[in-house]
Amino acid sequence: MTPNPRRHFLRAAAAAMAASPWLAQAAVPPTATHTASDGMQNLPADWTGTEQIGMLLYPGMTSLDFVGPQHMFSSLMGAKVHHIAKTMAPVTSDSNLSLVPTTTLKRAPRDLDILFVPGGGDGTLAAMQDAALLAFLADRGARAKWVTSVCTGSLILGAAGLLKGYRATSHWATRAVLKDAGAIETEGRVVRDRNRITGAGVSAGLDLGLTLVGLLRDQSYAETVQLLAEYAPEPPYHAGSPQTASPAVRAMTEAMFPEFNRKARAALIGRTEGRRRS
Incomplete structure (x- = not known):
């Protein structure tokens, strides 16, 4: 299977964010010291x-x-x-x-x-x-x-x-x-x-x-x-549904x-x- 750069980026991004509250709570005890490298090791097992x-x-x-x-x-x-x-x-x-x-x-x-x-x-x-x-x-x-x-x-x-x-x-x-x-x-x-x-x-x-x-x-x-x-859409027009489009x-x-x-x-x-x- 061809390597997927976005998956690698996701791993790297998650590791870099290891000190963030939600990842810290999910992956390791709140008292642990975080680094990018141990963030990789402590990603939740069910993330893969x-x-x-x-x-x-x-x-x-x-x-x-x-x-x-x-x-x-x-x-x-x-x-x-x-x-x-x-x-x-x-x-x-x-x-x-x-x-x-x-x-x-x-x-x-x-x-x-x-x-x-x-x-x-x-x-x-x-x-x-x-x-x-x-x-x-x-x-x-x-x-x-x-x-x-x-x-x-x-x-x-x-x-x-x-x-x-x-x-x-x-x-x-x-x-x-x-x-x-x-x-x-x-x-x-x-x-x-x-x-x-x-x-x-x-x-x-x-x-x-x-x-x-x-x-x-x-x-x-x-x-x-x-x-x-x-992904935070802000369309330039508001005709994206039949409820908001003009008649x-x-x-x-x-x-x-x-x-x-x-x-x-x-x-x-x-x-x-x-x-x-x-």
């Missing part, structure tokens, strides 16, 4: 794990849906993050950013701690009808400790039969389609129901990834990752989705009927 994380790549997915969570997952010391695709060829996103797989559907680990699916537009619709991809998700999702998605990736999980009876979210303009997958449509930037965690649109992937970092390590670790990323902007955005939603519903209904016949 052995997680196997599988992140799906497919043509036409939205790159930020993938890259945001990937940044957070790759900060988990000891974890191995797999970029999974049908072949080892680079996968081109809907913004023409190409991402390189590290393994294939056939070679990916059988047991995953996190199974993650990004969303997209036309690429998502194609993925919702890709039998090999859906079979992979159904198989790995049946055993994964956490089954997760961002944006319309939840519709792909739904097509694989992994959200029936679960509360879930998606991009706000497609969220109602989840009902056709048997899911319980739920508003929220990150929605957790048992071992299903779904994120809202695109940028919510950062929140989902950071949520999982906290669940797999602890709050102090997650806060360190957040600070290293300087004109919301109407224009909603007008982009009816055909996508119609096709997504058709795909989900077709999969449901197919499972019933079988």
Whole structure:
């Protein structure tokens, strides 16, 4: 596995912060004298794990849906993050950013701690009808400790039969389609129901990834990752949700989705009927 500079930086940063109150309380007795070197030795044992994380790549997915969570997952010391695709060829996103797989559907680990699916537009619709991809998700999702998605990736999980009876979210303009997958449509930037965690649109992937970092390590670790990323958004505009966007902007955005939603519903209904016949 290629060394991850950010993980090394996280270790070094944590060691340098060994005199801070939260790390001192978590790692060593409060009377101990701290140095950078013994800070490395006294990091909490559970800060290093052995997680196997599988992140799906497919043509036409939205790159930020993938890259945001990937940044957070790759900060988990000891974890191995797999970029999974049908072949080892680079996968081109809907913004023409190409991402390189590290393994294939056939070679990916059988047991995953996190199974993650990004969303997209036309690429998502194609993925919702890709039998090999859906079979992979159904198989790995049946055993994964956490089954997760961002944006319309939840519709792909739904097509694989992994959200029936679960509360879930998606991009706000497609969220109602989840009902056709048997899911319980739920508003929220990150929605957790048992071992299903779904994120809202695109940028919510950062929140989902950071949520999982906290669940797999602890709050102090997650806060360190957040600070290293300087993740403290202050957007120049306040149109990031349908509640804060102007009526004109919301109407224009909603007008982009009816055909996508119609096709997504058709795909989900077709999969449901197919499972019933079988």
